[in-house]
Amino acid sequence: MLQTLTRIPVANYSNIRVRSGYSLKIDDTEIALFKLTSGEVYAVENRSPHPKGGVLSEGLVSGEYVYCPVYDWKISLKDGKVQAPDEGQVRTFKVELEEDIVFIIR
Template identity: 85%
Template sequence: MITTLTRIPVANYSNLKARAGYSLKINQTEIALFKVTNGKVYALENHSPHPKGGVLSEGLVSGEYVYCPVYDWKISLVDGRVQGPDEGQVRTFKVEREEDIVFIVL
């Protein structure tokens, strides 16, 4: 089976502020977009894996991690894994940049 990937433009790179989260929706999927201080951009599911949730785009960003604003879980922007002693994972999305346009690849 051949799968076709789709690049969806979601933001202008120059408009993204470092250490801030941005919320967007593609189809029915809520996504949090983050630009970190080294200039990389990451995208992950916009919900904490905690059973009671939390909106990750509202979380504090430190390095390549975001802290859930409700439960303070530390979540990797790189692979979506919750750092110990807590456990869990959020879905990550591939991000590409072409000049000033940021794309999410689905």
């Protein structure tokens, strides 16, 4: 059985600050949006995979990575993988941009 994907409008592209996190909630899922200096937008689950957590939208963005504000884990915004020597992964979400609207595909 095929699953139907839904485009959910979540933000105006022009309102997202470069290299800053933007937090939002879809159903029960907290999501962090990030706009890189290249203009690309990425969406990840807004919680560090560290057992004690950390709110990623409050983290420092460098290149295509966000640093957990609590434990300084380096997490790829492209695939959600925590970089060595730490281990773990956060859920990523597909993002589409149409005109000035940012959509998350679920």
